[in-house]
Amino acid sequence: FIEAYDFHLRVELKMKPNTVLRNIxxxxxxxxxxxxxxxxxxDPFIEYKPVRGKSVHRYLTGEELKAIMSTDFHTYFRNLTRDMFVFSSFTGMAYxxxxxxxxxxxxxxDDGNLWIVSARKKTGTVSRIRLLNVAVRIIEKYKNDRTGDKVFPMPEYTTVDINLKRIAEICGIEKNLTFHMGRxxxxxxxxxxxxxxxxxxSRMLGHRNIHTTQIYATVSMQKINSDMKKLSLRIADKFSLTKQATETINQQ
Structure with a gap:
């Protein structure tokens, strides 16, 4: 029965592995x-081994992030949500x-740079993040809006989630924009x-081991192209075919 139910979900209903697992x-x-x-x-589940799907970790492209950063969303809380998402995108911090x-x-x-040194709520692991200028400017922007010792007047997650969906729509981003995508x-x-x-x-994200960080190490075609251009320039004077070798290749 269990194998038949699994088959029904995967094949007949065309569910993805993780969706099948949630139903099982x-x-x-x-x-x-x-x-x-x-x-x-x-227990009939003793022999059952579910197929687990590989998680897809989505992130914004540079152009999508620029679109969000450069758009005025006309309401305080929507702009606040945008700024918190951008802050996450430039610090790696979770909501x-x-x-x-x-x-x-x-x-x-001592050198004048601003850092965040904070234990992650999820794991307790300490993150040490040297802040980029974008993040510093966002901190300064909300300096007068603080309540108590909190750095930001952070909205509740449901409000943030609703605003992010509207932000994506306004910016023409067709991805399911979530706050965790900033990280x-x-x-x-x-x-x-x-x-x-x-x-x-890995250290800035507060990961306990580098294997967790490796899931983010996807390499785009643009990055490969950029790296190979740089490599081509670096080795241009170090490796070259002789004129005779080139002529031999052309003849073939």
């Missing part, structure tokens, strides 16, 4: 309850960590695609 889990819980109560003798961010977690070093955008587009070492990105 409630059934598994009911079956285990029945086994524990003695209603059925054995919960920006919401709880306090003034004492802003640290100015992915920071890792993939702002850092890794610009040559920031993955070890540095």
């Amino acid at each position: 889990i409630p059934l598994r819980k009911m079956v285990r309850f029945a086994v524990n109560k003695g209603y059925i003798p054995t 919960a960590d920006i919401k709880k961010l306090t003034v004492k977690e802003l640290v100015t070093t 992915h955008t920071f890792a993939s587009q702002v850092c890794l695609s610009q040559g920031v070492p993955i070890e540095t990105v």
Whole structure:
């Protein structure tokens, strides 16, 4: 029965692996309850191995991020949502960590640079982020809107989510824009695609190990093209075919 149900979901209803799993889990819980109560003798799920899909981590392109940054959305809370998303895109911070961010977690070093040193709410791991100018300007923008020791007047998540959907619509972004995409955008587009070492990105994101960070290390065709152009210039004087070798190749 379980294999048949799995087949029905995957093949007949054309569900993706993770959607199938979400439908299977409630059934598994009911079956285990029945086994524990003695209603059925054995657990039929023992031999069942679900197919797990690979998670797709979405991020904005540079052009999409620029569109969001350069658009005036005409209401305070929509512009605030935009700014918080942009802040995430330039710091890698999750919604919960920006919401709880306090003034004492802003640290100015001897060289005048502003840092965030803060423990992640999800894992407790400390993130150390040297702030880029965009992030610093957003902090300054909301300096007079603070409540208590909180850095930002962060809206509730439901408000943020609704505003992000409208922001995407206004900017012509056809992706399902979520706040967590800001974190992915920071890792993939702002850092890794610009040559920031993955070890540095991992530390800023507050990951416990570098393997977690590697899921963001997708390489776009544009990045490959850019890197190969730079490589071509660097090796132009180091490697070259002789005139004779070139003529031989042409003759072939």
